[in-house]
Amino acid sequence: MDGLIRQIKTSAKAYPLFDVSLLVLDKPERWIAQWSPAGNDAPGIFQLQTDGSIWTSEREALAHVLTHQLDRFYRQERVAGEPPKGSFSCVAVCGLSGEILGPPNHHDYQSRLQKLHASRFANMPMDAFKSRVRMERGEEIIQKWKDDQSVKIQTYPLECPEGTEPVLLEKPTDIERHFRENHAGSLVKPVEALAITPGIAAVRSGSPAARELVRRAHEELRRFPLPLAHKLGKEMSAAGLQIFKAHDNITYVSLARPRYLDRESSPVADSLAAILDYLERHASTPRPEQWKALIDLRPAPSDGQPDTRHTAVASDLSWLLHQGHVIDYAKRGLEAVQKPKPLRQSTDSGRRSRHRSERSPESGSHPDRETQTEIPPHAPE
Numbered sequence: 001m002d003g004l005i006r007q008i009k010t011s012a013k014a015y016p017l018f019d020v021s022l023l024v025l026d027k028p029e030r031w032i033a034q035w036s037p038a039g040n041d042a043p044g045i046f047q048l049q050t051d052g053s054i055w056t057s058e059r060e061a062l063a064h065v066l067t068h069q070l071d072r073f074y075r076q077e078r079v080a081g082e083p084p085k086g087s088f089s090c091v092a093v094c095g096l097s098g099e100i101l102g103p104p105n106h107h108d109y110q111s112r113l114q115k116l117h118a119s120r121f122a123n124m125p126m127d128a129f130k131s132r133v134r135m136e137r138g139e140e141i142i143q144k145w146k147d148d149q150s151v152k153i154q155t156y157p158l159e160c161p162e163g164t165e166p167v168l169l170e171k172p173t174d175i176e177r178h179f180r181e182n183h184a185g186s187l188v189k190p191v192e193a194l195a196i197t198p199g200i201a202a203v204r205s206g207s208p209a210a211r212e213l214v215r216r217a218h219e220e221l222r223r224f225p226l227p228l229a230h231k232l233g234k235e236m237s238a239a240g241l242q243i244f245k246a247h248d249n250i251t252y253v254s255l256a257r258p259r260y261l262d263r264e265s266s267p268v269a270d271s272l273a274a275i276l277d278y279l280e281r282h283a284s285t286p287r288p289e290q291w292k293a294l295i296d297l298r299p300a301p302s303d304g305q306p307d308t309r310h311t312a313v314a315s316d317l318s319w320l321l322h323q324g325h326v327i328d329y330a331k332r333g334l335e336a337v338q339k340p341k342p343l344r345q346s347t348d349s350g351r352r353s354r355h356r357s358e359r360s361p362e363s364g365s366h367p368d369r370e371t372q373t374e375i376p377p378h379a380p381e
Contacts, residue, residue, distance in 0.1 A: 001232075005239045012321040013330045014254035017233055017243065021225035024232065025218065028199030033214055035195040045191045045210070052197040053206035060122050060207055061188045066176060067119040068205070073183055074155050074175065081152040091145045095132040096121060100145050104135075115172065123208035157182070246327070256324035258337040271298075271316050279326060279336035287333040 004023075008015060024030045035054050037045060045054055048061045050069055055061040070076075088103040092113075099116060102109045117129050155175055156166040169175045197206070202214045221228055233243050233253065242257040263273060274297050282290060294317070298309040317334075320326040328334050 001235055001239075004232075005236060005241060008236075008241060008253060009255055011328075012255045012318065013328045014246075014252040015330045017229045017251045017253050018225050019330070020232055020253060021228040022222065024228065025222055025225070028203045031199045033197045033199065033202040033217075035191055035197065035210075036193060037191060045195075046188050047191050047195045047197070048205075049187045049189060051201040051205060052195070053201045054191070054195065054197055054210040055188075056207040056209055058184070058188050059118065062176070062179065062184055063115070063118040063122075064205060065183075065187065066172075066179060067115075070155075070175075073159075073179065074157055074169070077154045077156075079152050079154055081150050083146045083150040088142055088145075090135045090137045091142055092133050093136050093141070095134050096129075100141065100148070101133065102145055102149070103142075111172065242324075247329075247332070252327075252329070254327065256322055256327075258327055259324035260337045260339050261320075261323070261325040262339070269316075271312065272320065275313070275316055275320060276325065276336045279334050280338070283333075283335045285333065287328075290334050 004020065033054075035045060035047075043056060045056060046058055046061050047054055048064065050065065050072065053061075053064070055064070065073075084106065086106075088106070091103050092101040092109065093099070094101060094116060097116065097120060101112050101116065113130070113133070117124070117126060121129050155169040157169070157178065160166045167178075169178055203211065205211075206214075229251070233251070236253050237243055241253050241255065243251060243253055244257050245251050246258065261268065261276065263276070268276075275294055278293060278297060279290070282293065285293070291313075294313050295309050298312060301307050301309070317326065321328060324337065326334055326336050
């Protein structure tokens, strides 16, 4: 917000407020997502403290950390080992990610299959996920799997009790158990009231269901950014910027509100009057042509004299922009504020008629009681 406000004040341009809203939505670094449970009976949601991402289960959040953020808590060393023994005629490959899972008859196959499903495709039923696994029998891919398996990865915690050596964690199950015992409780928190997620984490991580909610909300705001525009408008108004409507009811934000300069009642210097005269006649001319024409309005310098016309025009134009007599519309160009049209009112506007009600005594009315009728004026155009 500070950068946007500074840019508008420095450039003295008028920007459509919806365009400013879309500018905020363009990059997830510029917005946050707020989360809260839908109700007491709603399924629980959990927030991962490392990046603020939202998950529908603690298991999902832990799987994300162990897959994508393991280096925050553990260091790993690759050491050479022996290739797996046995006869393997094929290897399983995930059709969604391309990851090699290994032969179906290998002891590690089921654990790798479940780990990949939990970490990347938890929103898909397990049976549907398995149906996307294909078997490949090429010697090259089988050998690649053997080469990968011949390299052993040794995992050690980054932190360990003082005076003790880091414990070696050989299997993925050992790493997960160690993580649950030492880190999970402080990193995965249930959301009870409100949670805030940075935009990048809301888009790139989190439960698939949570990311889908963010995507829908983001697309809805891009189609109709009015709620965001209201919030931005309030913050910009509080910072001293002006909000106004022009050009078929488009809402703009700028340094100054449009203000017509009546040069008959408030005469100005000839240089300022010349700018206003030109812009009143050339409101639809592209900005570069307007600027060139405003320079050409000034007398050219004599031979050998410095050309100060650019500085003079910029100074005069800056005063007009800051006073609101000229508006520099970002997508249109410079426009002099036109004289407001007189309001058209009915000749009967504001006219009141009074009459005295006089009825016969037999009617039961009071002949001396006055009634007053007001004729409302027509709404101004």
